[in-house]
Amino acid sequence: MFGSDFTPILIMLVVLAGLFIILREFMCWYWKQNKIVDLLQEINDKLAGKENPLLEPANLDTTSQSTTAAPSSKVTKTEWICTCGTKNPLDKTKKIQNCSECGKNRDFVLKNS
Numbered sequence: 001m002f003g004s005d006f007t008p009i010l011i012m013l014v015v016l017a018g019l020f021i022i023l024r025e026f027m028c029w030y031w032k033q034n035k036i037v038d039l040l041q042e043i044n045d046k047l048a049g050k051e052n053p054l055l056e057p058a059n060l061d062t063t064s065q066s067t068t069a070a071p072s073s074k075v076t077k078t079e080w081i082c083t084c085g086t087k088n089p090l091d092k093t094k095k096i097q098n099c100s101e102c103g104k105n106r107d108f109v110l111k112n113s
């Protein structure tokens, strides 16, 4: 008596659990959850690990070499010389001025020379 009352409920629970697992798998596939998690994990690994090229000192060396190899920037009353060697007219009234040749920002170039 007791067992026969609970048998359909048990069967229903098992069916619902199976349905849940199947639907969960389908939803994860449909919304690309697994792919997203894999990609995020990959990104996180790259950011944290040695694979990150931004953290490698070799890259910093090449940028500093290029700036030191180029003529250093100077500023006079009428012009400012970019790190690439281009002479640009100096206009202090303009807040933003970029090199006509390489497009580097004036203030950035003069600050970092």
Ligand SMILES: [Zn+2]
Pocket: 082, 083, 084, 085, 086, 099, 100, 101, 102, 103, 104
């Ligand atoms: Zn320049």
